Amino acid sequence: xxxxxxxxxxxxxxxxxxxxxxxxxxxxxxxxxxxxxxxxxxxxxxxxxxxxxxxxxxxxxxxxxxxxxxxxxxxxxxxxxxxxxxxxxxxxxxxxxxxxxx
Numbered sequence: 001x002x003x004x005x006x007x008x009x010x011x012x013x014x015x016x017x018x019x020x021x022x023x024x025x026x027x028x029x030x031x032x033x034x035x036x037x038x039x040x041x042x043x044x045x046x047x048x049x050x051x052x053x054x055x056x057x058x059x060x061x062x063x064x065x066x067x068x069x070x071x072x073x074x075x076x077x078x079x080x081x082x083x084x085x086x087x088x089x090x091x092x093x094x095x096x097x098x099x100x101x102x
Contacts, residue, residue, distance in 0.1 A: 059096060
């Protein structure tokens, strides 16, 4: 009787370990996917953020109202938050180029 219980316990332990291994494998795949997304989008976000800060600083030095430029960009279209940064960079760049040409 004892050996039957031992065998059942061993089988349950093995099944549990297999289940844990499957879950770990799924978690690793999800983490790999997240890592790829961060690599792809993290660099883009950093580049856009840096460009925004640089352009905003140059615009202030040239006497342009950055808040007004951003407001114009947002009011022209209803933008999703993710797009505001790139649109803002483009708007500030356009104003800077126009100011430099004029």
